[in-house]
Amino acid sequence: MKTFFFVFPFVLITSLCYAQNFSTKAGTIKFISKAQLELIQASSDKLQGIINPATNQFAFLVDMKSFQGFNSGLQRQHFNENYIESEKFPQAKFSGKVIEQIDFTQNGVSEVRAKGELDIHGQKQVRIIKAKITVNGNQISIEAQFLIPLSDHNITIPKIVNQKIATEIEVGVNANLQRE
Numbered sequence: 001m002k003t004f005f006f007v008f009p010f011v012l013i014t015s016l017c018y019a020q021n022f023s024t025k026a027g028t029i030k031f032i033s034k035a036q037l038e039l040i041q042a043s044s045d046k047l048q049g050i051i052n053p054a055t056n057q058f059a060f061l062v063d064m065k066s067f068q069g070f071n072s073g074l075q076r077q078h079f080n081e082n083y084i085e086s087e088k089f090p091q092a093k094f095s096g097k098v099i100e101q102i103d104f105t106q107n108g109v110s111e112v113r114a115k116g117e118l119d120i121h122g123q124k125q126v127r128i129i130k131a132k133i134t135v136n137g138n139q140i141s142i143e144a145q146f147l148i149p150l151s152d153h154n155i156t157i158p159k160i161v162n163q164k165i166a167t168e169i170e171v172g173v174n175a176n177l178q179r180e
Contacts (some may be wrong), residue, residue, distance in 0.1 A: 020179070022104075022140050023050040027175025029062050031148075038164040040075065042067040049175055051140070053104035058114065059095040060175075083155050083165075084121060093119040094127075102133060109134045114144075123153040131173075138179035145172045 027047030033040040044067045049060035064086040070076040080086040096116015110133045118127045131144035147168045150157065157165045 020054060021050050021052050022177035022179055024048065024175050024177045027060070027142075027173065027177075030172045031067075032170040032172075033166040034170070035166045036163040038071075040071060040165065042069045042076070042079070044068065047173065047175055049142075049177060051098070051177060053102070056098040056101065057096070058098065058116070059093070060173075061091050061093045063091055065090065083150075083157075089120070089122045093117075094129075098133075099128070102135070104135055104140065107135050107137065118148075120148065120153040121155050125152050140177050142173065142175045142177065145170065147171070 025048050026045055027049055028043060028045050029047045030041065030043035044062050046066040047060060047062045049058065051058045064084050065080060067076070067079070070079065094114075094116050096114060099113045099115055100110065102110050102112065112131055112133055113128050114131055115126070115128045117124050118129075127146075129144055129146045131142055134141040134143075148171055149168050150165075151167065157167070
């Protein structure tokens with residue numbers, strides 16, 4: 001968590017000085033839990049992110065309370081209070097560096113790997129996530145799909161509902177970032 005709070009402001013300050021970064025405050029992140037007895041889906045269009053094309057560094061975060069689309073209000077309440085503990089851990093964060101070099105001045109599509117620290121529920125895990133980055137002028141689009149094992153982030157499921165909540169959650173990210 002400390003790393004993120006040091007990296008994210010640095011990237012923001014760099015963007016103000018050089019106006020070369022790409023950023024968004026309205027990316028989309030969704031998750032799906034496909035369990036034996038229940039399908040749970042929710043999404044947020046409040047994903048914030050920034051990429052520094054000079055260094056390939058990035059930082060993304062989402063407010064956990066911004067997720068909508070649950071099967072019921074009670075399900076959303078349980079997500080925030082019992083599993084994610086949004087009062088205690090209000091944001092999920094992913095920050096690090098894109099491994100492959102990308103020429104952000106040339107239009108095109110690149111399949112890349114982003115290596116960084118994924119912080120959910122106060123538990124940090126180093127992850128490598130595959131993504132597709134499309135450069136189109138002063139805009140880039142990012143698409144990624146990946147799995148998050150709940151056990152990696154110390155999220156436990158009570159036995160009474162273990163057939164209703166998957167142990168691995170499918171996550172999808174779509175974000176359009178504009179050059180600042």
